[in-house]
Amino acid sequence: MLKPIITLKDIAVTLGGEQVLKNFNLTIGDGEFVTLLGPSGCGKTTVLRTIGGFITPDSGDVFFGEQKITDVPPHKRAVNTIFQKYALFPHLNVYENIAFGMRIKGKKEEEIRRTVNEMLHMVNLDGMARRGVGSLSGGQQQRVAIARALANEPKVLLLDEPLSALDLKLRKDMQSELKKIQQAVGITFVFVTHDQEEALSMSDTVVVMDKGQIQQIGTPIDVYNEPKNAFVADFIGESNILDGTMVEDYLVEVAGQRFKSLDSGFGTMAPVDVVIRPEDIDIVPTESSAAHVAGVVTSVTFKGVHYEIIVDVDGFKWMIQTTDSAKVGDRIGLALTPDDIHVMAKSVYSGTFGDYSSFSEEMGMARLSAEEEEAADA
């Protein structure tokens, strides 16, 4: 375990009469790239703002190293924030934006110039010093925001969904660039996002959150391969989540079959959630001995790298991602291997995720968000 740099202890936060965080505990190691991942409203931004000092928790404490900083105002904390919409100062040019923190500290002009130029170079904005920030593209503004924060030499950089305003291509570039910058400066990054792919590809540690609570902490590989509960399994990647029974250690029964399993410690005949990732399922002919279950194809979508196939197995719809194609109406067999089967304890999320029986819910969501946009426009 790395030396802790930020520790949140029993944090409780209420915003607008709503309890956002309760008994929240988190330790962040020095030099880590930590991502807080979760759906909107899960409290991840609140955690970030608590670390930044913009929210004072109702109870609990924030530590910076060994030092308690709960009541230290933002301007005295050795952490800096990249805000969601960058929050560049519109009345200052690129140079002055980056120099802002150093000017406050009363640094020498010579030193300021050197640092600003270094920073501009690091974020690939050489020669842009005199530009007004209003004339920059989204990606450039993002870089200025990063340079401005890093020029202040923080021990921890907090990033609040910094890439959400960028288009897909630029977002991918910035992901790897941010990772590079983090490795170059060697400080702790705490990154907030709702994009699971972003979280998996950038982080050393992913903190999956929902409803103000940490659902799982682990490396990207851990949280993907060994999700702790149905929420994590569903939120990170696509998952088929089935009811199963842990017959005994290393033996699980699911979909009417018994499989060898890598999991243990659930007791005997314990009800569990079983996760099977869509890409781990192979399509075989129904009569094949490899077929564990059989079902009827209800939809096939071409996704480029693979097909996404929905198969109705006795009313439960499975999602399969495979390079083999199938036709709607085909009856096919699904082959599973013990490695593909991951067992989770039952949780409050059991039964709410992991069935692809209809996309209507997603359609509903899409319609909702379209309406919201309209309302926002008006």
Next chain:
Amino acid sequence: MKILSKIYTTLLFLFLYAPILVLIVFSFNDTQTSSRTQFSGFTLRWYERLFEDRYILEALFNTLLIAVVSALCATVLGTLAAVGINRLKKLPRRVMMNITNFPMVNPEIVTGVSMMLLFVAATSMFGGKNLGMWTLIIAHITFCLPYVILSVLPKLRQMNPNLYEAAQDLGCPPVRAFFKVVLPEIMPGVITGMIMAFTLSIDDFVISYFTSGTTQTLPIYIYTMTRRRISPEINALSTVLFVCIMALLIVINVRQSKAEKEQNEKGGTE
């Protein structure tokens, strides 16, 4: 249809400007009698008289003094208030906004007499001076405040709330962060508010009428002039004021369009 609307527009503007034009023309009328219908020759006599009139100059001085002082006070007080109101929670904010809107919807005359009652009560209770300069300034600050607040508040709402936090995040103490980051952002609103306060103050008659005591401001003096006698001096005064206002508006407009142009050019380099 096009022609019809042109005719309509012309007629309406004729209605709006003809009286002012008549005033201006007759300010140059060389007449001994008080006839306002016969134009009997060009003269600048009324202008000379105007600038020799000690009372008018004194009233003008009072008006400007009151306008400057009350616009400044209202701007400072109003900007602070807007910042405070912007941070309030919903319910207290509604209460504050209702109080702010009240003097704007309340008939001026009622605001005027209510303040007169207060000032008279105050002088009779605490002694003090009679109604005059100080009561005028207080009254003017009061009716200007809502306008300042209403022009600053939208700027505060438009502002990215993270700006203020970003400044603090970079090591700026809160008060300094306000001056370094928030104030430059809301400056256009603050200035609009100040100009509005200034012009409202210069132009005000009704509230001043009830709170001035014996102090003369320009509008009050104009009022007494229209009551007492009919003199082309008023016409001359109107003309001078009209020309000043026109010049001011033209300057503001030119500056505005210049700023817009610059902004467009800036945007074009993207």
Next chain:
Amino acid sequence: MRNKLICAPYTVWMTLFIIVPMGLVAFFAFTDRSGAFTLHNIAQVGQYSNVFLRSIWLGAIATAVSLLLGYPLAYIIAKANPRQQSVLVMLVMLPMWMNFLLRTYAWMTLLEDNGLLNALFTAIGLPRFHMINTAGAVVLGMVYNYIPYMILPLYSVLTKIDPSVIEAAQDLGADSRKVFLKVVFPMSMPGVISGITMVFVPAVSTFIISKMLGGGGNLLIGDLIDMQFLGSAYNPNLGSAISLVLMVMILICMGIMNQFDDGEEVGGGMLL
């Protein structure tokens, strides 16, 4: 904590100079000269119901005329190209910047019995009209002074109407008359409402226009209040009672008007 402190000076100021004075008006309205409670003043206001009715009547006519005259102009301005728009709006605003006493004074010289208009009439062979010191002159003065307050909010609402909404209406088969009646006019309602309030409130409570153009025969509420405070009939108690009734009346009108308006702040759009 600090946030409340920022608001504090303003709160104190408004309490002292808006709320307390209003309390004083109420206090004076319900007391006699010795300070004892009485309903006499309020009862006395009833004697002036003809003045109230005249004020409301003239104010309402002036408001209606302003709306009828102002709406077409606001519409024309909103349809003009942006360059013309800013010039035309300027032209509407310019007279407002001139002191309204002077504007009203200008009409005095025009409307007099031997004034310019009558001179003009004689010149083209018409008989002279008696125009000054009539109710008509008062309405004219109100319209002249307050019509910009009608045009500007209307204009600002009309320019905000998305042209694609109008196109959509045409696309759905509405002719230009229907487009106006079914789309443009309903969408401009907030402007109509704030225009009406912004003309009606000052018109109904004016005392200068009636004094200068109406002579003695067209007393309005404002004149009545003026007389009680600074005039011959000095009686602040009665004056306060009249003010109180006027204020309540106007606040009720505004309340009713706001019912038509979906939550938009009245007057919010009209200022500059």
